[in-house]
Amino acid sequence: MYDFRYDKYEPEYTVPYIQFIPVPVFMPRQPGGIYGRPTGRPPQGGISGSGMPPGPPPSKAPAKRPPKQGGPGQQAKSIDGSSLKPCRFKYVYIWPKRGPGFWAWLINIGRNSISGYRWYRGRWAYFGMDLKQIDSFLCY
Known part of the structure; x- marks a missing residue:
């Protein structure tokens, strides 16, 4: 049987009730910048052609449609990614929950x-x- 008390790698100071070994934590670098922040640059490769819009968007912003009333207290909490799939590589006007609406040209649509x-x-x-x-x- 091996006696661990005389191990040469055992530190001289030990705390009988706890041992703390610091473990470095590394955040993985994600596409789009450090820690997932957008960099303002398009992704490199993976897109047939460049994915760039063919030109400027339409000059007039569309009027926002009133939300459909499905009954009391029924309102969508978020948009589903599958509803945006037909809008890929098209002009889309997006109204965010905060801030003014804007024109977009979508190249990636996820869940x-x-x-x-x-x-x-x-x-x-x-x-x-x-x-x-x-x-x-609103998709065009």
Whole structure:
């Protein structure tokens, strides 16, 4: 039987009730920037062509439709990713829950988020957004 008390790797100081070994924690780098923050740059590769919009969006913003009333207390909490699938590679007007609406050109649509290009200050800028942040949208 091996006696651990005389092990040369055993530290001289021990606490009988607890041993703390610090473990470094590394956050994995995610696409879109450090810790998932958008960088404003489009993803490299993986898109046939460049995925860029063909030109500027329509000049007029559409009027927002009133929400459909399905009964008392029935209101969608978030948009479903499958409802946005037909809007891929098309102009989409998005009304977020906070802030003004904007034109977008979607290239990636997932279960919980979207990414693509957003018309911002007269040019297209790459962006990503959680589906829970979208109030409504209109596809063209």
